[in-house]
Amino acid sequence: MPSPDSVALEARGVVVSFGGNRALDGVAMTAEKGRITGLIGPNGAGKSTLFDVVCGLRKPSAGRVLMDGRDVTRLGPMRRARFGLARTFQRLELFGRLSVRDNLLVAAELGPERRRAERAVTEILDRLDLAGSADSPADTLPTGVARLVEVGRAMAVRPRLLLLDEPAAGQDGEETERFAALLRSLAGDGTAVVLVEHDMGLVMSVCDEVHVLDLGKVIAVGPPAEIRRDEKVLAAYLGEDA
Numbered sequence: 001m002p003s004p005d006s007v008a009l010e011a012r013g014v015v016v017s018f019g020g021n022r023a024l025d026g027v028a029m030t031a032e033k034g035r036i037t038g039l040i041g042p043n044g045a046g047k048s049t050l051f052d053v054v055c056g057l058r059k060p061s062a063g064r065v066l067m068d069g070r071d072v073t074r075l076g077p078m079r080r081a082r083f084g085l086a087r088t089f090q091r092l093e094l095f096g097r098l099s100v101r102d103n104l105l106v107a108a109e110l111g112p113e114r115r116r117a118e119r120a121v122t123e124i125l126d127r128l129d130l131a132g133s134a135d136s137p138a139d140t141l142p143t144g145v146a147r148l149v150e151v152g153r154a155m156a157v158r159p160r161l162l163l164l165d166e167p168a169a170g171q172d173g174e175e176t177e178r179f180a181a182l183l184r185s186l187a188g189d190g191t192a193v194v195l196v197e198h199d200m201g202l203v204m205s206v207c208d209e210v211h212v213l214d215l216g217k218v219i220a221v222g223p224p225a226e227i228r229r230d231e232k233v234l235a236a237y238l239g240e241d242a
């Protein structure tokens, strides 16, 4: 059991229905500071819906969300962001005509580092190895790089809880390796990182713990080595359309 002080995020008994479809059916999950928590599951399992609930974009019909032990279930996305939550989206949400640097500046100027926003952005660009693309308009970037910019924009608000929705989609092998190192260094700073990702190699190599969702229910929680040979998990993925 993690100590209460180390838990950055706790979701309890979360229920979300779309008409008759229970997208989340009593879901619980925790994410700890300084650790990378994977959230995996076949298509339609409920991963993005759980992110929507955690960041305040969707109200659950039952259940609670706690950040640093504080119940934020009734708070909107802006208040949660002020408490230190940042998120990237599966569908890219960059300002296409703004440069990479300006995309990051917009975020940094909203965060705790607004008084040194330009310096903070330069540091992030270096950390992401994006200095060479700083002046490129976001809509000219290859997808893998654009996803990295999204992560940089989330980093620019100095989050304590960072939700990443398929950040490695579109990256090649080398980019994914660099990205894995970045995730480890973010966790090393004390950030609680939650990773939704279909690249199982990445999930299994970087995550400290993995939660598996299937049809709106958590079917397994554990370290990657256990999850990889869990029969319920294997069965859920075998049932997925290739």
Ligand SMILES: Nc1ncnc2c1ncn2[C@@H]1O[C@H](COP(=O)(O)OP(=O)(O)OP(=O)(O)O)[C@@H](O)[C@H]1O
Binding pocket: 018, 021, 023, 041, 042, 043, 044, 045, 046, 047, 048, 049, 050, 090
């Ligand atoms: N806005 C919506 N309206 C109706 N149904 C929705 C909506 N959003 C999600 N769903 C349904 O809820 C379920 C969970 O969807 P969700 O997108 O959370 O899954 P996911 O695990 O993120 O899938 P993927 O890996 O394909 O992104 C699916 O059955 C989906 O069709």
